[in-house]
Amino acid sequence: MPPSIHPVDLISALRQKHLTPAIVFLTSRRACDEAMQAFDHSEALLPPARQEAIAKVLEQVIAQYPSIAEHPLIPTVQRIGVAAHHAGHLPSWKIAVEELMRHGCLDAVFATTTLAAGVDFPARTVIITQSSIRKARDFTDLTIGEVQQIAGRAGRRGKDLVGFAIVTPSPYIDLSVLTKGLTGHPEAINSQFVITYPMVLNLLKAHPLDQMQSILAKSFAQFQLNQRAEVIEQKLDDVHRQMEPYGPRVCTDWISQWHMFDQVRRQRHHRPAVQRHEPPEVTARFHFLSTGRVVGLSKTRGVVLRQYRSKGQKSAMVTVLRPDGAITECPAAVVTDVFDRILECHEAPSYPWCTPESFDSLLETLKELPGRLPILPILVSKDDEPIPDAIVQTLGDFSCPTCPSRSACQKDYANASKLRQEQQRHMKSIQALRTSLWHRFQERIEALQKFGYLTATAQLTEAGEWARLIRIDHSLLITELIRAEAFIGGEPSLLAAVMSSIAHDDDRPGMFPRISTGLGSLLGQVRKLAESLAPYEEPPLLRADIAAVTERWIGDPTLTWIGLCKMTTMAEGDIYRLLARTLEFLSQLHGLKGTHPELAECASKAIAVLRRGVLEELP
Template sequence: MNLPQSPTNLNLETLFPFELDDFQKDAIAALDAGQSVVVCAPTGSGKTLIGEYAIHRALAQGQRVFYTTPLKALSNQKLRDFQQKFGEELVGLITGDILINVKAPVVVMTTEIFRNMLYETPIGQVGTSVRDIGAVILDECHYLSDRQRGTVWEESIIYCPTQIQLVALSATIGNPQELTDWISSVRASAQQEETEENDCTLINSDFRPVPLRFYFSTVKGLVPLLNGKQTQINPKLKAKHPHKRRRRRMEDCPSIPLVISQLQERDMLPAIYLIFSRRGCDRAVDILSEKTLVNPNEARRIQQRIDEFIQQHPEASKNGQFEPLTRGIASHHAGLLPDWKSLVEELFEAGLVKVVFATATLAAGINMPARTTVLSALSKRSDDGHRLLTPSEFLQISGRAGRRGMDTIGHVVTVQTPFEGAKEAAYLATATPEPLRSWFTPSYGMVLNLLQKHTIKEAKDLLERSFAEYLAQRKLAPEQQAIASLTTDIAKLNIELAPINPKQFTDYEKLSERLKEERRLVKVLQQQAEATQKVEIAKTLTDIAPGQIFYLKGKQIPVQEPLPALLFEKAPGKGQSPYLICLGANNRWYVSASNNVVGIADISFPESALSSLVPPTGLTLKQGQTRKGDAASVPIAQQIRDRVQPLTPAPEVLEYQERVERLTAKLENHPLHQWGNSKNLLKRYKKRLALREQLKQSQSKYQRHQLNRSYYWQDFLNLIEILREFGALDEFVPTPLGEATAAIRSENELWLSLILLSGELETLAPHQLAATLCAAITETPRQDSWSNFAPSQESLEVLDKLQNTRRRLNQVQHQHNVALPVWLERRLMGVVEQWALGEAFSVDWNQLCDETSLDDGDIVRMLRRTVDVLLQLPQIPGISEILQINARLAATQMRRFPV
């Protein structure tokens, strides 16, 4: 693609003083042409550069840019990156609980924040929240396929005003064109027209600046996983007995220290070592207690950074992972403090940490490139049980390998385990990524936000723009084409057959079927009669002399009607039955067995008549042999034809033959013949019947699909019924309760609004309010979870009063087939209540962690979610002033390290 002159007069060589890849050039050209883009390329290929260009372009045009990410941690990382590139004053951040320079030209935010902004404006219009926005970059857009969060991406794309350029950055997926076409269709339908401005261009690339090589680790060593062409499993790794499945012993699988040693020997560090459990990551660090992967200088630099970290966060001084970190070893998972994980990421990027044991969450966009990624297993636990990784998951994890500008090759190591081997690893390494799918799910907030600014019909139209609906329509397209084609074919036949009464076809077909059946019966009766006759004839054949006339028919005498033939002589045959050498009325000689004789005539020729006959010399004495007669046999054959009458059928055969003749005559005189060739007409009539049945089935299938594709709408209507029952909607108009529910962001907005407007929380102190709200938004923890902090009696009494509302909401949701969570979890309330007392009255962080079974990271996540809800309260209409004041106080008291 030739790059046009940039309308913003941006100098690409100045912006990017290095050679751009072709897909980057194509994406930049599309952006300069005013188009939205979907950039689908491998992890580490340089997609972010396209987002950066979109920022440069918007800034040069005096417009603002939103850069959205799926995770707060990724948003924080992008904030740091963009502040370095564009300057701190030009970049802001919004992540719910953190607001930094929100009026800046470039604002990084989570995708959910962007969706929430769009809720504030009539869909498709430019409101105050998105005014002057030139472009929105949707990083990690493949999250659209995430079961829990994918709806946010779909809503963001559907609701985004068409004046805003979309830049969707995605890892490799199986259906990038479908995603691109859907975005184009959504933006076109928003303006009710197809225009080039709404076009979305796909920039699809499989280019990796640092190519990957795959290895398989065994106790014997590190072996290439694939063949030389990287298309199939390495022949050396093929199982000797592929059909014999057995679980391998642990001693036959390489240990973590052995794998690390293999990487050291080949200079394949630093590495990210994926282990799909937090405990597994921490155990791996402990297992390497004798291992040092850094030199003394690197160890000093790490220690210096640790000292700075402790000085900034003295509460984290008890962290037992400081010592392994000084040896270049660390873990990284959701159970650790966010600040600690940031420290690990920083040291890893600096090349000081040589191996990080991480869970799969690390694959979600955090910038931690490594020379090598190691997968400790190829399967993991999921909501659906233990399963093999999907090709997309494997690709996402593998893509971490290979640092651009530092490595020429990225290494991906899979490890032999008791359950998985080279076969599974080679499959994942060569498989193509699966297509994105939609998990679009309506919620109370979605219903109310749409109905605040749209009619019910407009809301339905918006729902029908979802990616799921689009994919359903794509599946229906062949069915629609088939229906159109069948309808056309039937119409042509209708015109052709219009003059003919359909009764003539059915009558003609019945006669044809009857005639066919009568002929079949005649044939059966003939065969039965001939079989009976053959038995009788066989008894008399020994007495038959040459000159006798009989009738031949059978496998060796393939004639339609029994053939009169003159017996010339008998010859010894197989067994006791002689061969019969005969001259037929057709002047052909036959060598026949007795089982071909189906009748004996009352006529015979004298032996003197046979004197002129001589069988052909080529006639060998073998059953079924036949030869043409000569001039001498012609007169005899003629006499046979003249003197011998055809063999009379048995009486029962004769009766059915007469029936056949009557039906044949009736069929030949049928009125259908007046319209042309009756057989061809009947054939077309049957074709029309078959096409009509096919059309009926296709229409039925299409209607079923149409019903299935509207289940989102049914969910939407179910939510409306529940909202009406609780007084959040008056017909389709949100009530004050509905307006409050629409302003809330949680997994069950109605449940939270019912609590907040119940009047029960006004008596609670700030720390008790925080604990109660945490109970309403915290999912049920593991059975072995515990806390030594008991919640206050006041908080527990409020929970008791809310139980009836909870029970009723659960019942109504169940009646309407809605499965949104209605939590009221008591076990961990005390932890939140203790922390929300504030620094002056609460225990310190280490004491808090010591008194509960939760991991540090889980506690932080629970506290941050609670703070997020507390910060929402002052923005929710109808919330009492006392609740607003207490919510602000509680949030202020909770927002200290590490929260």
């Protein structure tokens, strides 16, 4: 594969073939910035008339958004007619690039794939230079939907009869991923419906508890869960048909009876089984970790090849095939997600625990699975206690030794037991899918009752009346901080800094200003409270260095935007989003004027100082 085409050569070729304007999709923000730097010494300047047209459009945009007047990319944009557009730029600069593109002033825009989905930004040509995208700290293949979103930007309505999607050579591109993306069907849309504490409070404020289950049943999320349940019900019907030859014999439930007899017979002359002490979540999940099940692990996925219990300790274990072909033995507790997907796998009695044909098929299928898979909701019973392997100590309590069906039971037990286990898994899956939303809603109610936001009859308490107004992430942590009076007598800069640390969810490293002693002490209290709430709400990152950025911006009203940017390695766009999100959180606190006037006043002061400079330009 030849090396990637140099940006200057690429744009030159597009101009010669009359394929401009174009959007060139690159893998990262850094790649976009480096592409722009490649034009610093380019001699292919635009005609004076086009440079004047770009200057005129920029002048109109700058009048509305003065912050971009001295943007470092403006000279290159005017001279060459190319620009960069990614999340690291200020929203005002991205608006300027979009306006230039709409007026036909640019020949090309270097962008990340985020541009493909969120903006009406067509061009005659799109250039695909990648088959993967950076998410968090890892690269993952583009999904079918993402490839089609990118290709869908090609062709301007009313201007182009044909749009062109061009794939350029690169040593890191996988053409099979792009081919599948351009010819396949997009991934199914999955509901992102999440039951939050404010949602529960506001629903109970408007409707009685006995109407909640019917309201949840009308949601798109429950509609999709019901569809998945119907598919499993069809599988359950098939298992029922396979179970018919193993119908009732002398014992009504001969499978359970023979299992008990066989366990007692095996353990009669052995030491008692080790008592297992596993969390209810692991016990419930282990039942579904059957052969072929796709599961989520830390930073990867895999397919279960077998489940077993370790000798001695009897710990729940699974053997998992990973996408890189590695087969690992790991405790069932390390499984993070159980997906609603089972792959066909023919078991084998020895390593690698499946046939060679199955191994190759599983590995290929695992690599081709879509990025998002539906997670199987698993209901955890709080009342279940582990049942001993043998509850009967003598074989004399069983009729099996003299039963006329003994030989048939012994012969059929292995197959019938597998079918019974599959039957039970399907029944539990259906129950979980049908009731998981309501079950989650009830869990939220129980937590709100425990913390005093709801009465025993699910009526809002005085605290619940104002807590329902906090409709942001980590709402339970914030309301508990308010009830603990953590912000009483605090400075606006400290309040805003803590809100920033709660709002920020990116662990990207970098250079940041140092925090004050007061902020460090306050964040220590917030961390302790967040850890205590971990069973009820996932704690935020609570990064002190991020909080220091907001503290410095509010603590020093004379600090300029450029001065703030020089204090950190964060991109301008990231700083803007951090402060904009902080404004959103502070506005929620400002809404508590009726119940917490001192806190609302502190939030109002923080908002007034925070909303200056760049943050004044956009709503």
